[in-house]
Amino acid sequence: MIVQASAALSADGYTDDTSPGRLVLSHPADWQEVYRLRAGCDAVMVGAETVRRDDPSLLLKDPSLRHRRVSLGMSPDPVKVTVTRSGDLDSESRFFSTGAGDKVVIAAGDAPGEKLERLGRVATVVRVGVPVTAEEIVGVLETMGIRSLFLEGGSRLMTLFLTGNRVDLLRIAVAPFFVGESGAPRFVRAGAFPFGKDRRMEVLQVRQVGDMSVTDYSLSRRGTxxxxxxxxxxxxxxxxxxxxxxxxxxxxxxxxxxxxxxxxxxxxxxxxxxxxxxxxxxxxxxxxxxxxxxxxxxxxxxxxxxxxxxxxxxxxxxxxxxxxxxxxxxxxxxxxxxxxxxxxxxxxxxxxxxxxxxxxxxxxxxx
Ligand SMILES: NC(=O)c1ccc[n+]([C@@H]2O[C@H](COP(=O)([O-])OP(=O)(O)OC[C@H]3O[C@@H](n4cnc5c(N)ncnc54)[C@H](OP(=O)(O)O)[C@@H]3O)[C@@H](O)[C@H]2O)c1
Missing domain, CATH: 3.40.140.10 (Cytidine Deaminase, domain 2)
Structure with missing residues (x-):
């Protein structure tokens, strides 16, 4: 499976601020690109906290992208995937309630059974081990026939996949402003990343998209x-x-x-x-x-x-x-x-x- 990760950051490296609402970092032109990339993948994934905080629909918005998927023999919408240990997900959130595509919840082996049962009415719930690894998530999704996964955050999910060396392509879009709040979420948390000062990622492309600077990195030969x-x-x-x-x-x-x-x-x-x-x-x-x-x-x-x-x-x-x-x-x-x-x-x-x-x-x- 090819795994692509995408994030929008402020100039000082934050992916949100500390206010209750969602911080808009992306320029409309950047959104268009993200939608196109999303449309090219079998599945799109966010962490449970992003579902709770941002309530994203993760849909394609533009009907022409859905038509294109159909002409390529794909389902109109990518499968939506999330991961949880607490099971604290609202079955009425837009993640579950919008779009015709399948929804998948990957749950840690010790996640509360009654909460998973409730989620089982709106999604396919798959219990895995404790702790959940990126490799396990990829394995589960591959058995479902998913060949390409688009990761859209947040920080814990990115950290899980990046430290697990399971990201092939990374797209980072930097907005031209600062957040300046030390309690705001960063792109990733602390961790042992396979790419450090002694092993640099390959830069594939650097561009201006709207008012954002976008860099595409490869983390594997498969990604390149x-x-x-x-x-x-x-x-x-x-x-x-x-x-x-x-x-x-x-x-x-x-x-x-x-x-x-x-x-x-x-x-x-x-x-x-x-x-x-x-x-x-x-x-x-x-x-x-x-x-x-x-x-x-x-x-x-x-x-x-x-x-x-x-x-x-x-x-x-x-x-x-x-x-x-x-x-x-x-x-x-x-x-x-x-x-x-x-x-x-x-x-x-x-x-x-x-x-x-x-x-x-x-x-x-x-x-
Ligand atoms: N700018 C961007 O591109 C962007 C994109 C997306 C999100 N964000 C921001 O990122 C913030 C959220 O990031 P976050 O790091 O707090 O949360 P997150 O990565 O979205 O989700 C973390 C949650 O996912 C579940 N999870 C992650 N790894 C797991 C594992 N190995 N096993 C079991 N469950 C696991 C846990 O859910 P449970 O707690 O349910 O157990 C965990 O609390 C929000 O502020 C959002 O706005 C920004």
């Missing part, structure tokens, strides 16, 4: 692969349409971490996505040796219009790995890209979780 492949899949939707060729997006990352993107037909009518990314690296005079090619679809193994296939180009540039979302369907040609790359000693991985989205970019091609 998922993030870059998701970028590649998003690029597939930018391609000029063609009825005789697929819409594909690609992201080439050099061994030193430089990023070059491309999509089919970006600069010429018969250019492939991987080729576009490679051309940009060549133009910049940057070596792709030892780098990784992320592509929404298996790189091609034969070209009618050009001497070298994308698999041959990747091999010629001595790239180390190729990660793609979906094998090329046997429609225009019989693609052997993955086999050709492996025969050349290149490591090939397929992240099928993004396959439906990669194919949605090609919905115009009748297979």
């Amino acid at each position: 692969d998922y993030f870059r492949l998701r970028q590649a899949v998003a690029l597939a939707f930018d391609c000029p349409r063609s009825d005789s060729a697929y819409s594909v997006g690609a992201v080439a990352v050099t061994a030193a971490g430089q990023v070059f993107t491309g999509y089919s037909r970006e600069t010429a009518a018969d250019n492939h996505a991987e080729e576009e990314a490679i051309l940009k690296a060549e133009k910049a005079g940057v070596s792709l040796k030892g780098g990784v090619m992320y592509s929404s679809m298996e790189p091609c193994s034969t070209r009618k219009s050009k001497p070298l296939s994308c698999s041959a180009l990747i091999t010629a540039h001595k790239m180390a790995r190729v990660v793609f979302a979906v094998h090329e369907p046997d429609h225009f040609v019989q693609c052997r890209g993955a086999a050709v790359l492996e025969e050349a000693g290149i490591e090939v991985s397929v992240i099928g979780d993004l396959a439906a989205e990669a194919m949605l970019a090609n919905a115009h091609i009748r297979l």
Whole structure:
């Protein structure tokens, strides 16, 4: 399972203030991004205290996001998940009472039975051990078929997953103001984090979103692969349409971490996505040796219009790995890209979780 965590912080690192109401840290543009990320996940999770204090609905708001999920074969709403030891959750809170998606309560083994029984009327309640670990939560959700989890706080939940080394991607949005109250909640509590001064997280992207600065970190190779492949899949939707060729997006990352993107037909009518990314690296005079090619679809193994296939180009540039979302369907040609790359000693991985989205970019091609 891929686990993504997301938090909005004040400039002095708080996630709320000490007033009874919820502190709005996010800019509307940041909310839009968070909703989109939420929509891309099978389940969204908050700690029980966030359910009690903030009463979030955790819904998608924008109907187009729900439609998109349905066209990807997903349920309209992500499953909502929380964790508790006290069992003190109001079954009428918006967590339970809003949205058509399933609700799941993970409860510590010693949580009071009568409270869990009551919650069992509005949610699936699963008792686990004491103390509850992040690994256990992931295990329970995986048995329910959940492949991607979006963590939205608060501090104890974040601390549990981060100290348990069970977060793959971390998105931190910093608001341009201070809270300045020492009793306010911070992003995480004290703990033994696997990423300390001797082990730094990988920065994937830094951006301004509205008036907030947003940083995406990777905490695992799985996180990096998922993030870059998701970028590649998003690029597939930018391609000029063609009825005789697929819409594909690609992201080439050099061994030193430089990023070059491309999509089919970006600069010429018969250019492939991987080729576009490679051309940009060549133009910049940057070596792709030892780098990784992320592509929404298996790189091609034969070209009618050009001497070298994308698999041959990747091999010629001595790239180390190729990660793609979906094998090329046997429609225009019989693609052997993955086999050709492996025969050349290149490591090939397929992240099928993004396959439906990669194919949605090609919905115009009748297979
Ligand atoms: N800015 C943001 O991005 C953001 C996002 C979300 C929340 N927040 C803020 O964060 C604050 C809440 O954070 P918080 O740290 O107090 O609470 P929290 O992480 O939301 O929830 C903590 C509660 O979750 C349950 N829990 C957590 N780990 C558990 C474990 N291992 N086993 C069993 N139960 C476990 C316990 O529930 P029981 O007490 O029921 O046993 C615990 O008290 C709020 O002020 C909220 O506004 C901010």
